[in-house]
Amino acid sequence: MKKQHIYPFVAIVGQEKMKLALILNIINPTLSGVLIRGEKGTAKSTAVRALADILPEIDVVKGLPFNLSPDENSDIIRECLSVVGDAVSLGSLETEKKHVRVVELPVGATEDRVVGTLDLEYALKKGEKRIEPGLLASAHRGILYVDEVNLLDDHVVDVLLDSAAMGVNTIEREGISFSHPARFTLVGTMNPEEGELRPQLLDRFGLCVQIEGITDPNLRVEIMERRYEFEKTPESFIGSWKADSEALVQKIKKAMALYPKVNISRARLLEIANYCLEVGVDGHRGDIIILKTAKTLAAYHGRTEVEQADIDQAAELALPHRVRRQPLQDIVMDVSRMLKKTAEV
Template sequence: MTSNTIKTTARPIFPFTAIVGQEEMKLALALNVIDPKIGGVIIMGDRGTGKSTTIRAITDILPEIEVVEDDPFNSHPNDFELMSDDVRAKIEQGLKPKIVLKKVMMVDLPLGATEDRVCGTIDIEKALTEGIKAFEPGLLAKANRGILYVDEVNLLDDHLVDILLDSAASGWNTVEREGISIRHPARFVLVGSGNPEEGELRPQLLDRFGMHSEIRTVKNPELRVQIVEQRSDFDKNPQESLAKYQTLQEEFRNKIIKAQELLPQTTIDYKLRVKISQVCSELDVDGLRGDIVTNRASRAYAAYEGRTQVTVNDIKSVITMCLRHRLRKDPLETIDSGDKVQKTFEKIFSDIV
């Protein structure tokens, strides 16, 4: 069961549906929420374009999830892949865990975080003296079944980025120390943001993010005025602003819930899958991540639109975000804006568009 009503939080968060001018970023986040296996999104763009605001806003609007009460890993009460070993052992013994509804977590990863803070630590002294595995959960445990947000990801230590990406891909975090090993589920949507002026991520790390969203400062003067007025109204009276967007927020939340339910039934024709791989091959995309992510994102987009059959238009809507960051071979190159991907798409799909 999920809760469908939007509650007013103690600290009001700017409504997601009120954000204008950043449609690509909003879509990338929505698709990753529908199918976390897409592999997260990296959002690169100018300062002051609402990256952090948008990520916090989508977390606030998401439906509540069922978790096992008092479990530090937000364990799923039924899915073994999303529960800790302790909860699983109790269920296998026939014990029924107490279930509570909880808001989806958004965990902020500070730039100066250490590996222990991210992964968690094992208390060796307690393990040796008392014979129990004493584990202090880290940020990855807190982020299980939620969103892990790394601002300025391009300034984060490569080693930590590797750890985050490995956990996001496998869905598990393993901590080993002095021969003692503890693992726990860590299935989260990894969202990174940054300003390209401060440096790009290495191509090998970029490739591990499912999608890439590029955002620019809005140039249209009328739209800029609208954004400034919306923000000003929200800061003056947050509750009134939230009430104004209540219906749109509810509609968006219901759309996400419906898409999550519809996703397992979505299919993509063989000929379309071949065309996607043709695009990847033509663009000389290394590996098969591009093919896999484009297939997943197309299915999530179809579900988002309330359909079970993927169309050419669904693929067109997501393929740029799935492939543009995989074209860089040289760390000194800039990321393609998407023109190259779209031109190749038009050429290969021309016979069925």
């Protein structure tokens, strides 16, 4: 079978805000994903697959469809073994290395396909649980990519966002339930012209970016040239970007290790709170996401203290879809400009 070549993440021209939002979610999965709004043909899916391709391989328990880490709680591993009919003891488990997966969710996916199903007939006959894992099992420790998320059934979107927030997926049928880890980076894309998400669902995405086609002729030419070279000699093209890709991977690894050590002063926390109040954000999720994003940005830049620039940039990513707006008004994408107007008034 011919190997499928993945376009290098670092070779993508422009779309810096989208790339940054994806990287931040890899460093800190508790950011609850990113919603990418914009027209088609702007490298959304290319960026997601490319980022997953350069990430380090992960250790998984061999033979299980849940992408479980060998360091997972032994009770969780034992429970997952039992529901797929595998009688292997914990002492004889094998591990293997796998690439981080990008699991794509089709628009017509049902709840059972996403969550998984219980074999009720087997449960009634044998008195034991048997399940058919869903897409959330495959997405654990990976990336769940949902194209046209605004066209999905609202209930399915609710399930996705609940799992992304809690890190757990629960399958319940006729009084029988089973839960398994489901920690993943959620990436949703949508074209606003095809309809919006409900505000309650918008708010559950940690970050939001608006992307458009590049209008600079020189950059458009660069996109064409790079794509042509990639399709003509993919291995050579990928090789030419290998050093940059490895540098990014190392930067991400260092940021993940540094994040728990990042501090933020109370004065900075007050700035975040005032930021959210001044632009009109309901609830407290916006404050918390800005805090997490600012700390992640500091770690990404190799610092252990959050600076004002981190908060400003975090607000640009975390607030656009949370700003209170009038009916039929589009999402406010330039939060800094809105804050400036509010201050002038």
